Amino acid sequence: MEARAQARYVRVSPRKARMVIDLVRGKSVVQAKEILKFTERDVAEIIEKVVDSAVANAERTIHVRPESLVIKTIFADEGPTLKRIRPRAKGSASPIRKRTCHITVIVAPREEA
Numbered sequence: 269m270e271a272r273a274q275a276r277y278v279r280v281s282p283r284k285a286r287m288v289i290d291l292v293r294g295k296s297v298v299q300a301k302e303i304l305k306f307t308e309r310d311v312a313e314i315i316e317k318v319v320d321s322a323v324a325n326a327e328r329t330i331h332v333r334p335e336s337l338v339i340k341t342i343f344a345d346e347g348p349t350l351k352r353i354r355p356r357a358k359g360s361a362s363p364i365r366k367r368t369c370h371i372t373v374i375v376a377p378r379e380e381a
Contacts, residue, residue: 269329269330269376269377270326270330270340270374270375270376271322271323271325271326271329271330271374271375271376272322272325272372272373272374272375273318273319273321273322273324273325273372273373274318274370274371274372274373275314275317275318275321275370275371276347276370277347277348277368277370278311278314278347278368278369278370278371279366279368280310280311280314280367280368280369281367281369282344282345282346282347282367282369284309284311285311285315285344285369285371286343286344287309288304288307288309288311288312288315289315289342289343289344289371291303291304291307292304292315292319292339292342293339293342294338294339295338295339296335296337296338296339296378297319297323297334297335297337297338297339297375298334298335300319300339301316301319301320304316304319314371315342315371315373318371318372318373319339319373319375321373322373322374322375323337323375326375326376330377332377336377336378337375337376337377337378338375338376338377338378339373339374339375340374340375340376341372341373341374342371342372342373342374343371343372344369344370344371344372345369345370345372346367346368346369346370347367347368347369347370348368349365349366349367349368350365350366350367350368351363351364351365351366352364352365352366
């Protein structure tokens with residue numbers, strides 16, 4: 269049995285989110301939260317919230333202790349891109365792409381993962 273949580277439309281590019289996600293993939297929840305606490309990227313705080321939410325879902329639905337959980341799957345998919353325009357020289361313009369992502373965390377008890 270597993271529990272999942274998802275944060276959608278997070279205003280950070282998926283590439284930057286994946287750099288932090290790769291640090292905690294496959295780790296126990298306690299170890300992952302420790303790593304995220306000391307990671308100096310802003311997205312680490314958002315990922316920690318999603319991990320906390322997945323742990324709370326696991327406690328409520330499958331009645332397991334947080335110490336026995338491990339991050340089974342974690343990934344960042346690309347969300348919609350906000351398209352903006354920056355004025356440039358001689359009356360021209362260049363595009364700005366403000367990327368978003370969807371972060372998904374799936375936790376499971378240690379023996380299942």
